Amino acid sequence: MENKSKKVTRREFLGVSALGLAGLTILPSWKVNGVRIxxxxxxxxxxxxxxxxxISDFHxxxxxxxxxxxxxxxxxxxKCDRFKKVVxxxxxxxxxxxxxDTYEFYEDLLERKDxxxxxxxxxxxxHALTAIHACQSGKDVYCQKPLSYTISESLSIVKAAEKHKRVFQVGSQQRSSPEFQxxxxxxxxGKIGHIEKVYVRIGEPPKPFDLPEMPVPSNLNFRLWLGPLNDPNVHYHPNICPPIAPPDYQEKGDWAAWRYYRETGNGFTGDWGAHHFDIAQWALGLDGTGPIEYIPAGYNGTKYTTLNYANGIVMTEQPxxxxxxxxxxxxxxxxxxxxKVARGYIECSDPSLLKKSEKEIEAGAFEIxxxxxxxxxxxxxxxxxxxAPVEAGCSTNILCCLINIATELNRPVKWDPVTHSFGDDKEAQSHRLYWYDYRNPYKLPYWDK
Structure with missing residues (x-):
């Protein structure tokens, strides 16, 4: 069972005190992968x-x-035992x-000044609480995509990173892949002229949580896994927390299914959208902003989910x-x-544009x-x-959340990417993907609804 008193005390501490900038730890020199450090x-x-x-990120x-x-x-x-073994x-x-060392409570890890x-x-x-508390404790942050579950959380993470002057990389690793670059x-x-349309294929939005409740294994603190989630319909099922076991510690089958349900994730919209919409906005020079109108597929005969930008560019979720x-x-x-671009694939109407420059050939000799x-x-x-700075991860995640909001409301949604507001659309403003009440005792720092 979760140690509530411990959680509240440490959270309150992290909420009011920054531990200061963590300097690079001075330790004896050694070699890593043959390179002396x-x-x-x-x-x-x-x-x-x-x-x-x-585990993949560790490798x-x-x-x-x-x-x-x-x-x-x-x-x-x-999973702690496996991590310690691998490391x-x-x-x-x-x-x-x-x-x-391994810890059940991440706050114990953040207290370490080394x-x-x-x-x-x-x-x-x-993502939001762990990232914000890491920033408050003076740590730089590498956070997997999507940046958060809701819009308010992404905006709060940006505030935390800025306030505490943290280096913050979002795990949208396609930005570091040569085909996307x-x-x-x-x-x-401008090699293909003025961009008028962008097609982005990402997959389906999330569905309602419909997994049957099953007994929680003794190795899992499921109440702590739930953390700030405040939905009584969410209960344990191994699909959302895939079990692993010694001695091989292998996770078999699909990825954890929490991402495919509305109550716990944003479906392929958030999962793959955080990759491909991110690249699309980066290419268009629209990091930090986004579309001003979101029209869901099926609305008044609209075939594909359609995003309209203030500059006239139209982006659709389609093949x-x-x-x-x-x-x-x-x-x-x-x-x-x-x-056309995807992982390991790039094609152009003018194939000569894909010929590598001398600079690209030279860079390839130093690939890591x-x-x-x-x-x-x-x-x-x-x-x-x-x-992939935190501001870009924020704008991409907002875009993905707004697609799901428009889809669930089954109507167009307008958004001001400068003021981060819906205007007078109170129904959209009250949607859980904009902001929701955390379960006690959790609070979202830097957010005032």
Whole structure:
């Protein structure tokens, strides 16, 4: 059972006190992956959320020189055990002298002054509190996409990162992939003319929670997994918290299904939309803003969900490849041609535009295995903005939330991306994806509805 008194005390502390800027920890020099790391270049990491994505993120960070992992936190004790085993094996291989600790309560991890940065891979409804509290405790943050479950949470995270001057990278790793960077550069350079339409294929919105209730396993603190969620209809089912077991600790089957239900996630709209809408807005130079009108599919004969921008660009959620209509990706349509891009795939109406420049060929000789994580670590050292800054993650997540709001209301929704408001649309303003009451004792910092 959740230790309520402990949670309230630590949360109250984090809500009123910033622990100060965490300097890079000074430790003896050692080698990681064959590269000798100077003490001043080393970055110490803690991980919050140790499931399938958390382990994947650890493996990516472990390929980056200058990283030491000190701790992890999860509400599932078996996932904590797996994380410690995996990290310890990596540390022993690289002869790293510092042990890895694990915690049930992430606040215990954040209290450690020897940790420089936090990697967050919890379910989306926990992103806001863990990210904000990490910022308050002086940690830089790498947070998986989508940035949060609701609009208010994303806006609050931005305030926290700005207030505490944190480097904040969103896990929209497609920004660090060459095919997407090539597409973005071609669009921005006007190689296909003025952009008029954009097709983005992401998949279906979330559905109502309909899983039967099942007994909670002893290794899982499900009340703590729920955290701020305040919906009595949400109960335990292994699909939303996939079990793992020793000795192989493998998560088998699909990804955790919490993302596919309205009460716990934003469906493919939030899951893949956080990737492809992010790239689309980045290419259009619209980071930090977004569409002003959202029209759901099916409304008055509208075939595809349609997003209208103030500058006249129209973006629709529809197939971007006729030959493979279910593939997720993007098509930019300009006055002089088109570009189609997806993971590992790029095609252009003018194939000559895809010929690599000398600069791109030279850059390819220095490819690294985890460029998105490496970009974050570089920015932790330089204090510059990363390639996927928190403001971009916020605007992309707002876009995805607004699609789902319009879909659930079954009518168009208008939005002011400057004031972050619905005008006089009180029904949209009261939607749970804009803001909802957290379950006691949880509170959302930096938010005043």
């Amino acid at each position: 100077a003490p001043s270049d080393r970055i110490t990491l803690g991980f919050i959320g140790l499931g399938r994505q958390g 990516a960070f472990s390929q980056c020189p200058g990283v030491q992992v000190l701790a992890g936190s999860d509400v599932d004790s078996i 310890t094996e990596w540390q022993e291989k690289n002869k790293l002298p510092i042990k890895c 940790i420089d940065a936090i990697s967050i891979a919890t379910p989306d409804h926990w 090539k597409a973005v550069s071609l669009v921005r350079d 971007f490849r006729e030959d493979r209509p279910d593939d997720k990706g993007i098509q930019f349509i300009g006055t002089n041609g088109w570009i 295995s985890a460029p998105h994580m490496q970009d974050f670590l570089n920015c932790v050292r330089s204090r510059q903005n990363p390639i």
